[in-house]
Amino acid sequence: VVLSAMGKTTNNLLLAGEKAVSCGATKASEINELAIIKKLHLRTIDELGLDSSIVSGFLDELEQLLKGVAMMKELTLRTRDYLVSFGECMSTRIFSAYLNKLGKKARQYDAFDLGFITTDDFTNADILEATYPAVAKRLHGDWIDDPAIPIVTGFLGKGWKSCAVTTLGRGGSDLTATTIGKALGLREIQVWKDVDGVLTCDPNIYANAVPVPYLTFDEAAELAYFGAQVLHPQSMRPAREGGIPVRVKNSYNRHAPGTVITKTRDMRKSILTSIVLKSNITMLDIVSTRMLGQYGFLAKVFSIFEDLGISVDSVATSEVSISLTLDPSKLWSRELIQQELDHVVEELEKIAVVHLLQHRSIISLIGNVQRSSLILEKAFNVLRRNGVNVQMISQGASKVNISLVVNDSEAKQCVQALHSAFFENGFLSEVEEADLAQNMAPVLVSSNGAINGN
Template identity: 30%
Template structure:
């Protein structure tokens, strides 16, 4: 069996968790599976790297760099000594050399007072580049042949949009040619989250970047399965902090996961799913602290179940921006102008609703982007493209997700009837043409209650719907 395993930051954050990861890999290696492992930075490291890099642009002194160097050195070398004592001398030298490289680069940022997007990507990639040698040494300590490859060496080729790069199809053959010979006799440990452009410039892959790395590699190698190791038992029916009765979903489709991710659920990012979806490779989300638990299988959804709705997700920090004016009616290009300006200012629109009269358009965006959106659209108001623009930040977005809704009459009726009985007013509704989700906004204080009401309505706390 050909397996790609990705270990998240919480799954490799200390000696105890690294040993568990080694046990997991050894169990499959002993079965003579062909394996490749993708690793994230240790929990909290990337945030520290970003904070220090940004601080160097304005800081009066570079003391933070010394603090960061101490934090990284002590954390990684202490764990290394515990999990791979036989390989400590050679591996610690690699880690120290990389930390020194990082230190010098941060000092350069401090002296130049400039942090470019390229520099930021280079700096933030160090979390993975420090952790991968440690994990590989732990494998070798256990008797598993292993070597380290960063994302560039593994062949991950990306676009040049730093901080949010996308894998290029041309990289697939490179990955295959570089990794296929390796996995025949060794377990490569690949740095997640990073790749490089055709010119060899380091890029990072954005949110859930290490998951994305794993599915890129898995698709290129035509893996049998991709396993994502995290600190939860799988994908949940909703956030258990809001609904304690939430349970793990045993099986879910690619498209359902993409919808859940888009609407705020802390699952694999939709971009991370695409490579696996294109090749039809199952993705398993499993708990490294509870490896015997089956977790969640993400696949094409060929095996149907009786459940119409799979999960409820919720975003609380959103705002509804409403654009109104009779002058928009029958005027071609208004929407194009609106969305072009928002795109130029990097404002993501989560939901859209337009009245049949064309006299108003409501957009749901992140709450922290309201001021920017108002400023971006003000030129259109000045040119009388519309009459007024208002923002309501006292809202939250809820999405009901399930591929079983497609073609199934009555789901929307059940949803809004249940909310009505609970006295929850729905302020805006959208449904995609795929019919996999129904999303809407309510008052912010009603959001958690709406999730609870719908979780109960569709009986998601039980194994059978």
């Protein structure tokens, strides 16, 4: 079992650290977020009938750490990782103690002591290959000596040079789980969320969204990159490499079958899997000022983004122009700010004419791109009826994704209309009937052996 921190503990720890930087050491113990963390964990222990000593030492150390931050008036990335580790360290100890109280023998592990070896990129560390044999050896050895359910802290690791606590970035607990799954060669990894698996669209946008029973890792990655919040694409990598299915289940509806993610699946009857909306993106139209056929133009454009540390979502190109999208709420780390966008435009204008278009959305149609003509025909008919013009389309690089760019103000209406057209109005039945009719079309064999459709 791999656990995250309880409730909003990670956010509260980060807020407490930021407040400690600007307050005096004497005020550190009065930070509101510290009080919230203490109250949540002590109340939980009390309600479960456990001994408060399970977390009291951590809470005391946390308060001392915040006082140290307040004295130094500095919160380094290394200290920040150590600070947020308290959440997982406490939640796993509480859970392990409760299982033991119920008579289910459990053993708590901190991932940084279990064998999770990472780079020293604090706040966003990568797991190193040495982790897999180290974790397998420790868990197998302990199980043979004294069988007990392992309860492991998600999200955490140990830097291979610094030996300090590191964190794995967004989706870190899922990544911990899939890493253990690969290390042990397990038959399945289950990720428990607050939804009935991966859905056909965001239920907050359209209430008629339904669970998708099966996905490939490629589809799951595209869903995550383009806005679905259920899984982080990095977290799927070990399971994909190990060929281990990942099942997404709902903690609040545990009898729901959920979504099973595997390397491949039968796509013969699949057309559209899910519709994902990513809002508040920025679109750039970049037109070369040089003559037609000038080589090196694309290289220059992307070197500018590399130099500025900005990633690109979708791209469409022609001989002398490029349209691309940037994600202001960056997937991996910080947010783009207006000054950065202005700087991008300033650099690009040295080699091109640039139009910056903000308040756009990407609608991603995740599905069987072998049926892309059918998907696009239906999608554009729906958008035309709704008076929506698509400003950019990207398809081909991904074998499971067609991305359309529209105005933010039209995006939710588009998702609702597309979901209704593809998933609710008998579209799949129509396609199946058409396919059947096509397969059963009579043929006429002429005297010279040529076959003609009739």
